[in-house]
Amino acid sequence: MGSASNFHSNKEFENIIGEKLEDRQLRENLKSAMDTLKGNRKKLIATRYLDWEGLREEARKLKLKALTHLDVLLERFEKNATKNGMKIHWAGSAQEANEIILNLIKENNITSVLKGKSMASEEIHLNSFLKQKGIKAVETDLGELIIQLIDETPVHIVVPAVHKNRYEIGKIFEEKLQAPLEDDPQKLNAIARKHLRKEFESFKMGLTGVNFAIADEGAIWLVENEGNGRMTSTACDIHVAICGIEKVVESFEDASILGTLLVPSATGAQITCYNNIITSPRKEGEKDGPKEVHIILLDNHRSNMLNDKNFFKALSCIRCGTCLNHCPVYDKIGGHAYLSTYPGPIGEVISPQLFGLQNCGYMVNLCSLCGRCSEVCPVKIPLADLIRDLRSEKVGQGNGKVLGYKNENPNKIEQILMNMFSWIATSGFKWRMLLWKVRIFGGLGKILHRYIPILNRWTRYREFPKIDANLHSKVKNMKGVIYE
Incomplete structure (x- = not known):
């Protein structure tokens, strides 16, 4: 799936x-x-929030401004991130992004990668690609771990296992991790933590997504609630971040506005537990942080969207899932x-x-x-x-x-039906006549709907609509309301 x-x-x-x-x-x-x-x-x-709508409008404007000048901001981000010691890779397609990651893995003799939550990695189907190459990709986000254990894909872009309740998760952990059967959320978290801790002990490469990339600073910003993102990006030797090109904004101020909107929209919380702002690899004298930071700027047809004066607006998305x-x-x-x-x-x-x-x-x-x-x-x-x-x-x-x-060639039956609807709906007289016939014959539909084409598909998962007993008189009174 x-x-x-x-x-x-x-x-x-x-x-x-x-x-x-x-x-x-x-x-x-x-x-x-x-x-x-x-x-x-x-x-x-x-x-x-005193002015939520005002904040939304400000965010709309700054994202559209960033997209309008995306070429300039991407170059600025690359320049400043490189100056900070991070390595920038450009990937035009999913295949190119996967090959870049695979080459980094081969160059460093790595056999497994620990992943923080990343929808971009789902987009390029990284896990299945690495599996084909004999590389183990381990999800460390709790929701992602749950669905990885049962070989599913995320059902939601923020809460990937939201379709499973705690009883189902307990059974998954019992079957896949040989853990005792539990349904208490704290105990389930403890099982996942124990399972992942041994993976964190010796890993060399961590992979994450990016929430915001700041052009003026050459920095990336990751938000998360579990701490696995911080572990994945700081306790490894090599940190690889996959960043859709539309994630680049101009300044920290811009990213802060978007972050202020992101978390309430996503989960209804005011702020996340962890905000990870990464500006460089580990510097001399620092006790943690990766020795190398690689950022993959992913296009994968985003530039096509950017060239459309209408659909480019969708690139403003901050992946909140609301x-x-x-x-x-x-x-x-x-x-x-x-x-x-x-x-x-x-x-x-x-x-x-x-x-x-x-x-x-x-x-x-x-x-x-x-x-x-x-x-x-x-x-x-x-x-x-x-x-x-x-x-x-x-x-x-x-x-x-x-x-x-x-x-x-368009669906001719559908085209005929829509033309017929247009012919009726644009005439007051015809529309009133249709409603009158619905009033007279609607009762038959309730009895025979399962045998009537199109209607039977509609009512398979829906109740037959109730027909107003006074519809006839209401239709007659419409004459002065709907123009001929």
């Missing part, structure tokens, strides 16, 4: 969506977790149903552009266009609008510049 490098048919999407909708435990776990994250965020914003937390579709099916590294609303926007519209085009169907994602995005990415625009691209009505676009 999660590999968008391979083509996924509509049937594959429909099968896994059906599977997830039937998984009641998954839906209970997701609903509980999403409700908690949303509630924590709402309470924190209401009680601790759009997933508030999405009424995501909390029913979970991240695996998107068949891509990046699920949820932000995934629907960036996945087709990173991995190809021909691979991920189906994802844009997984949206109700309710607009919640746009309302809560801390950097004000117009996600709902961009999803709608990608739907236009998918059916050949856009500019045709999205990666993987193919000018294929």
